[in-house]
Amino acid sequence: DVKVTQSSRYLVKRTGEKVFLECVQDMDHENMFWYRQDPGLGLRLIYFSYDVKMKEKGDIPEGYSVSREKKERFSLILESASTNQTSMYLCASSFSTSGSYEQYFGPGTRLTVT
Amino acid sequence: SQQGEEDPQALSIQEGENATMNCSYKTSINNLQWYRQNSGRGLVHLILIRSNEREKHSGRLRVTLDTSKKSSSLLITASRAADTASYFCATEGGSEKLVFGKGTKLTVNP
Numbered sequence: 001d002v003k004v005t006q007s008s009r010y011l012v013k014r015t016g017e018k019v020f021l022e023c024v025q026d027m028d029h030e031n032m033f034w035y036r037q038d039p040g041l042g043l044r045l046i047y048f049s050y051d052v053k054m055k056e057k058g059d060i061p062e063g064y065s066v067s068r069e070k071k072e073r074f075s076l077i078l079e080s081a082s083t084n085q086t087s088m089y090l091c092a093s094s095f096s097t098s099g100s101y102e103q104y105f106g107p108g109t110r111l112t113v114t
Numbered sequence: 115s116q117q118g119e120e121d122p123q124a125l126s127i128q129e130g131e132n133a134t135m136n137c138s139y140k141t142s143i144n145n146l147q148w149y150r151q152n153s154g155r156g157l158v159h160l161i162l163i164r165s166n167e168r169e170k171h172s173g174r175l176r177v178t179l180d181t182s183k184k185s186s187s188l189l190i191t192a193s194r195a196a197d198t199a200s201y202f203c204a205t206e207g208g209s210e211k212l213v214f215g216k217g218t219k220l221t222v223n224p
Contacts, residue, residue, distance in 0.1 A: 107155055108154070110154070
């Protein structure tokens, strides 16, 4: 079974803090993704990475950065947390098989910025 | 860029009834996928249907795809309380990225 783990289930940070969200997958997937999920807005893609040290902006990259130094690990960084970044953050990974891109998700991190 | 739009936003049924959720999208796709999310958890992949397929089954799930209408439906037959979750469609149009809809919240009452 593919396993995607996220470093924390719940996180509370203060405005202005630098926040690191970690995601690890154990299936040697090339692609990794960070989404945020807000009520009424669904899942929105923040960043994704298709290889080590490679990254591409998603739909809402402002205020975020990412790091992928190893294939299995993809980190999301909030440089200076703000209250509007309070959200559920979901990490996912995928492997291209026959042109399908089924994504495997971690359990999510519910971040509260106060 | 939100592509898939699920309908209805919320659905409440009794155990044993069938549940139908619809998804509409805007641009051409390679495949369309359905995911389930239990409250406060990550998403779980349910089923994928390719653009050249019209119908697909997996257990109690039946998915249809009409590329001329740019729409898909997910049917869950003989629903159970454990099917209570949010259901999302996601479209893939030729890159590694998926574009998710906003989801349908299904409640199955015992």
